[in-house]
Structure formats: structure tokens, C-alpha cells
Amino acid sequence: MITGTTRFTPLLAHPSRHVRTPGVFNAECAARGLDMVMVPLDVTPAGLAATVAALRGVANLAGMVVTIPHKGAVAALCDRLTGAAEMLGVCNIIRREPDGSLTGAMFDGEGFVAGLRQEGYEPSGKSVLLVGAGGAAAGLAHALAAAGVARLTIANRSPDKAEALASDLRAVFPGVNIGAGPADPAGYDLAINGTSLGMHEGDALPFDAARLLPGTLVAEVVMQPDVTPLLTAAAARGCRVHKGVHMITAQVRLLVDFLA
Amino acid sequence: MITGTTRFTPLLAHPSRHVRTPGVFNAECAARGLDMVMVPLDVTPAGLAATVAALRGVANLAGMVVTIPHKGAVAALCDRLTGAAEMLGVCNIIRREPDGSLTGAMFDGEGFVAGLRQEGYEPSGKSVLLVGAGGAAAGLAHALAAAGVARLTIANRSPDKAEALASDLRAVFPGVNIGAGPADPAGYDLAINGTSLGMHEGDALPFDAARLLPGTLVAEVVMQPDVTPLLTAAAARGCRVHKGVHMITAQVRLLVDFLA
Known part of the structure; x- marks a missing residue:
């Protein structure tokens, strides 16, 4: 149930028709009772920077999950990178901090091994x-x-x-x-x-x-x-x-x- | 169920905690079997133009529903206005056309009378x-x-x-x-x-x-x-x-x- 208090987590992809993360992510949120929802956004490489800049200002944005072909480009748009993202200069998730700054991380590898x-x-x-x-x-x-x-x-x-x-x-x-x-x-x-x-x-x-x-x-x-x-x-x-x-x-x- | 084919319709509001449209809108989509979802986005007046510009490029965007305090400002960001929106210079919904252009309309009044x-x-x-x-x-x-x-x-x-x-x-x-x-x-x-x-x-x-x-x-x-x-x-x-x-x-x- 999406309400006025729901936190938004877009999945940035191009194309986005093939993505399967929203179903799994939303089921995990529901199972934990978290008021958060993922929706795929089909964003072109040319539109990525403007989209991330605009989303940075959205107060109820939890973060963004990022997939092909944006994992490299989006890392440069973060204010800081942690863990594997910092070493590799790629990330597949960004957290919006309370001050609106963006922290990037990379869990594809850990997820694959898990x-x-x-x-x-x-x-x-x-x-x-x-x-x-x-x-x-x-x-x-x-x-x-x-x-x-x-x-x-x-x-x-x-x-x-x-x-x-x-x-x-x-x-x-x-x-x-x-x-x-x-x-x-x-x-x-x-x-x-x-x-x-x-x-x-x-x-x-x-x-x-x-x-x-x-x-x-x-x-x-x-x-x-x-x-x-x-x-x-x-x-x-x-x-x-x-x-x-x-x-x-x-x-x-x-x-x-x-x-x- | 949100998948890679789901069309996105954000509700642009500030603040967004009070909105009730997503629950009613998403129930209507579900009842019609439409693969479309609304999520509120808390966008400030200062961030409105950049957000609309970025969303214009999102290929799976169905449109945007717009509420307080953006109904006037957003009309100026559309490529064309129809019906009451054209006369009043305000709109509460924007449709993204296949070519990425934006058509604004205003249904608050008709909705209120209905x-x-x-x-x-x-x-x-x-x-x-x-x-x-x-x-x-x-x-x-x-x-x-x-x-x-x-x-x-x-x-x-x-x-x-x-x-x-x-x-x-x-x-x-x-x-x-x-x-x-x-x-x-x-x-x-x-x-x-x-x-x-x-x-x-x-x-x-x-x-x-x-x-x-x-x-x-x-x-x-x-x-x-x-x-x-x-x-x-x-x-x-x-x-x-x-x-x-x-x-x-x-x-x-x-x-x-x-x-x-």
C-alpha cells in the first residue's frame, strides 16, 4: 500500500523492461514491514546526470538502485563511495542521506557470491x-x-x-x-x-x-x-x-x- | 505487482505526507488491470522544473499528477495545455506523449463537481x-x-x-x-x-x-x-x-x- 509516507527507491536502468529487481525488492520490504517501494525508471545515459540531480532533491527518496548501463557513470555523481564501490569506481546503489548528499555502494559482487x-x-x-x-x-x-x-x-x-x-x-x-x-x-x-x-x-x-x-x-x-x-x-x-x-x-x- | 514493464506516474507534491491520491489511484489501476503505479515525490518549488525536465526523459513514465503547491508552476513546463488547464494556466496532471512532449490538463474542478x-x-x-x-x-x-x-x-x-x-x-x-x-x-x-x-x-x-x-x-x-x-x-x-x-x-x- 503506497501512501504519503512511502519512501521511494527508483531502479535506474536502460532499457528497463528486463529488470527483475523490483519484484524481489518490494517483496523484501513488505516482509520486513518497511514503507518503501521500488519502481523501474528507464533513463538513458544522456539523461542520467540530470535525473540523479533532480532525484537528489526529493525529500522522500530513500535512494536509487542502479543497473546496466549506468553503474560506472553514476559513481561519479555520488558525493562519496564506500567499500567495493570506492575501489572500483562503480556502484549499484545510492543512499540519499538526510542532508541530501548521496552515498554510493556496490553489492553486485557480494550478492553474486551469496x-x-x-x-x-x-x-x-x-x-x-x-x-x-x-x-x-x-x-x-x-x-x-x-x-x-x-x-x-x-x-x-x-x-x-x-x-x-x-x-x-x-x-x-x-x-x-x-x-x-x-x-x-x-x-x-x-x-x-x-x-x-x-x-x-x-x-x-x-x-x-x-x-x-x-x-x-x-x-x-x-x-x-x-x-x-x-x-x-x-x-x-x-x-x-x-x-x-x-x-x-x-x-x-x-x-x-x-x-x- | 511492479515489474520491468510497469509505467510510472509520480505524484509531485510538497509536502507529500498528506497526499491520499496514490491509494485511490493505484486501486483504480488494479481494478482495471492496468500495469501502472503512482508513488508520491516530495519536490520543492525550487526543484520542480529540474524534476519535470528529468522525468520527461523517462521512457516508462505515463505522466505526472501534480498537487499543492505546484499546480500553477507546472503548467508553464508543459508543451501544451488542454481544456480548463489552457484557460486557467494551471494543471494537475501531465501526460507524457510518445515523443516525450508533455500535455497538461486540469481535473480538480470536474472531480470536485463529480x-x-x-x-x-x-x-x-x-x-x-x-x-x-x-x-x-x-x-x-x-x-x-x-x-x-x-x-x-x-x-x-x-x-x-x-x-x-x-x-x-x-x-x-x-x-x-x-x-x-x-x-x-x-x-x-x-x-x-x-x-x-x-x-x-x-x-x-x-x-x-x-x-x-x-x-x-x-x-x-x-x-x-x-x-x-x-x-x-x-x-x-x-x-x-x-x-x-x-x-x-x-x-x-x-x-x-x-x-x-
Whole structure:
């Protein structure tokens, strides 16, 4: 029930038709008895700065949750960043403080790792291929390193961006073998799509599924469609698969905690 | 259930704690099976233009409903005005067209008159005192004249504003006796508070309740509190009263029609 006292948390996305966070977020708020509601707003990259500036002045704004393609750009619009967001310069949630200032944080990575554990998979000690070096992928890389994976290879269309991310992470996690490398999943314990490939019909696969071996767990950040072409191809190769939606169901508690 | 396809309709207000429209609007959408949701946004007058400009770019924005104190200022931010909004230069709803342009309309007056009729009171032929000449009051004045009241007196703290509104309305409704006058309810069939007085504790009454005679119907546009000090005083004088909430319950169908 939305009333005059309800706090507003928009989800900034572009496009927004594919988002699944509002359903999970609003159910979590209802379960906790919190008078807060999330509605998706389809905001273009060109309109992001003006939208964030305007929302900053909305007194009943709890914060904003941010997804593709805004996670990098929005970090520059915050007054301060905390935790992984500060290191990575990306964020997926902003809290509006009582003085109207904005604090950015990044829970995609923690949410992804929590989702793996929720599904019974412990990433500690594993070898991991992560495709992508954008906002979401950077968050995953940070959290996987923090969770103690043994080896992390970051594969990206622009290899320089992958190497820059790997270099930043090596400085923080010297005990993890982190590097840039090709998008070849053969031999990894865990292969992750950290890009938006699979969200739109006709997208290429993030890596060649024919190179998968059955021992690899294949995981997604794309949550719409629920089962992406990558997950279908991986299952056909005999791999265990992990849907993108788990990143949100496990993460939404962290998001609500941050705003409540 | 809010999903990635839900269309957003903010209610722009300041303050927003008192608004009751979201509950009625969202119930109407649910009853019609419309995938649209209203959330109040507390936007200051200083922030209004930037907020409207930013929301104009939101692809899943159905429109905006606008209430105190923004009904006048927001009209100037529309690309076009229709009906009563065009004549009065005030609006309480904006529709976002597919090309991103904004069409403003004003349904407060029609909603108020529909609310009177819904409660069994026909204003045609009646003598009416209306206190206020702001955005909401102007809408009421227009709709009461259109409904065929016999006499309409507009009383306002700044008499010039009341006279300007009366003059504009006389040009459109030559058959109605419309003028500016004192806020004295004695002898009117219908006496209406068209200001925000009564919304905040300690507000003065919009007119002297001791001057009420029992034959007068006393009506409100303030809907929070549900029963204002004016309505309490009027009931104590033996008058029939008409709550502010009826303006919304009768109007919300018009608002949803305009956006659907």
C-alpha cells in the first residue's frame, strides 16, 4: 500500500523492461514491514546526470538502485563511495542521506557470491573465468577475490580494460592469482558471464560453449530471460548452471539493509 | 505487482505526507488491470522544473499528477495545455506523449463537481462562496461555473487575484454571476475551502464559521486530515459537510482515463 509516507527507491536502468529487481525488492520490504517501494525508471545515459540531480532533491527518496548501463557513470555523481564501490569506481546503489548528499555502494559482487553459496556452491579455492570488465563484472571480480578464489581470469572485448581491472585487484588481493586472458572456459571450475550478452535476441554468446567441459559451473548475471542461450548451451554440454536471478535474490537483503 | 514493464506516474507534491491520491489511484489501476503505479515525490518549488525536465526523459513514465503547491508552476513546463488547464494556466496532471512532449490538463474542478454529485448534491442553480484563487481553487471555480451555478463569489487573501480569476471566468461563462467578494459564508447554498488551510495544525479557518447558517453545505479540498477543523466547526453549526477526499475518489477515474 503506497501512501504519503512511502519512501521511494527508483531502479535506474536502460532499457528497463528486463529488470527483475523490483519484484524481489518490494517483496523484501513488505516482509520486513518497511514503507518503501521500488519502481523501474528507464533513463538513458544522456539523461542520467540530470535525473540523479533532480532525484537528489526529493525529500522522500530513500535512494536509487542502479543497473546496466549506468553503474560506472553514476559513481561519479555520488558525493562519496564506500567499500567495493570506492575501489572500483562503480556502484549499484545510492543512499540519499538526510542532508541530501548521496552515498554510493556496490553489492553486485557480494550478492553474486551469496547467490552461489545459497545454491550450494563455495567459490573459495576455485579457478574462475569472468567475461566482462564493466560495472557489474568489476563488482563480481572484487567479491570473488575477496571470497578467496585461487585464480581469476578476466576476459574482455577491450583487453586493456581487463588488464587494468586485474592490476587494481592484484594490489588489494595479493594472495589471489588474478590476470587478463582469453574468453576460453576450458578447464575452469567456474565460468561467468558478467556482460549483458544474452539479454537481447541475437546476442553472441559471451564465450564459445563448445569449449566447456562438464566439470565447469556456468553462471550468469543476465536474469531476463531466466534461462539465457549461454545457460542452455552449457546444460547441453553437461555443465551445471547458475541463473542470473540468484544474484538479486541473495543481494536484495543487502540493498534493503543499506537503505532501511 | 511492479515489474520491468510497469509505467510510472509520480505524484509531485510538497509536502507529500498528506497526499491520499496514490491509494485511490493505484486501486483504480488494479481494478482495471492496468500495469501502472503512482508513488508520491516530495519536490520543492525550487526543484520542480529540474524534476519535470528529468522525468520527461523517462521512457516508462505515463505522466505526472501534480498537487499543492505546484499546480500553477507546472503548467508553464508543459508543451501544451488542454481544456480548463489552457484557460486557467494551471494543471494537475501531465501526460507524457510518445515523443516525450508533455500535455497538461486540469481535473480538480470536474472531480470536485463529480464528488458533489456522487454524494447527492447538485450544484446547478446554487449560490456558491469559494475561498482561494490558487491552482486548485481556479479549477473548482471553472467547473462550478461550467456546472451552472447561479452565483459564484471568489474570496482570496489577495483580492486582485480573485478579481482577475472572476473576470476571466465571466468572459467564458456570461450566464453565471461571478465576482470577487469577502469570505463571509452567510446565506450561501455552498461554501467551499479551496485553499490548503486546515492541512497543518494551527492553520486559521478559511472563513469565520460563526457566520454559517444551517442551510449551507460546507465543502473542503483539504483531504488530510479527513475531517478538517472547518468541517468540525461547520457540523457544530448544524451544516451538512462534504470532505475533501470526495474530490479525489470521483476524479481518479478521469486521471486514469487521461493516462491509460
